[in-house]
Amino acid sequence: MKKAVYPGSFDPMTLGHLDVIKRASKMFDELIVSVLNNKEKSPLFSVEERVNIIKEATKDLPNVQVDSFSGLLINYAASRDIHVAVRGLRAVTDFEYELQLAQTNRQLSNEALDTVFLTTSLEYAYLSSSGVKEIAYFGGDVSPCVPDFVAKLIYEKYHRKA
Numbered sequence: 001m002k003k004a005v006y007p008g009s010f011d012p013m014t015l016g017h018l019d020v021i022k023r024a025s026k027m028f029d030e031l032i033v034s035v036l037n038n039k040e041k042s043p044l045f046s047v048e049e050r051v052n053i054i055k056e057a058t059k060d061l062p063n064v065q066v067d068s069f070s071g072l073l074i075n076y077a078a079s080r081d082i083h084v085a086v087r088g089l090r091a092v093t094d095f096e097y098e099l100q101l102a103q104t105n106r107q108l109s110n111e112a113l114d115t116v117f118l119t120t121s122l123e124y125a126y127l128s129s130s131g132v133k134e135i136a137y138f139g140g141d142v143s144p145c146v147p148d149f150v151a152k153l154i155y156e157k158y159h160r161k162a
């Protein structure tokens with residue numbers, strides 16, 4: 001059984017993330033999307049809210065599970081017997097960071113955890129969670145960036161109308 005984890009902050013999940021999830025779910029028997037509980041960042045959505053958003057958005061994908069983790073990805077992956085991490089690459093600006101992360105995880109895990117990259121679909125290449133939050137904060141339209149129910153939740157956080 002081929003399992004993979006797609007880890008990230010997903011604050012919030014965008015259509016770019018969802019595109020990676022859908023494509024990766026076709027490549028593996030089981031895909032676990034796992035929200036990183038990073039206490040140092042001050043997120044817009046709690047971990048629980050982010051997990052629920054991803055659950056709702058992926059409810060029609062039977063081999064996708066949603067979970068959360070804190071600490072090192074390699075320890076989480078080992079605890080679930082997962083040996084592949086999926087990450088997305090939008091532009092060359094992602095590359096240096098992602099390369100370093102992937103190499104660190106491979107080294108630190110004694111080669112137990114490898115990373116595969118999916119290049120973004122071009123229509124989502126410009127999307128980032130932080131960009132979406134900034135657009136919403138200033139009252140712009142985030143409907144091309146996230147599923148409709150997520151847009152509503154984001155506007156609620158900023159006390160703005162959808």
Ligand code: ADP
Nearest residue numbers: 008009010011016017087088089120124127128
């Ligand atoms: P992190 O804080 O771990 O970078 P993110 O939630 O921002 O978490 O992103 C998780 C992963 O999804 C990263 O590999 C990132 O490059 C990728 N990603 C983010 N936005 C997109 C997008 N629009 N298209 C494809 N991949 C994306």
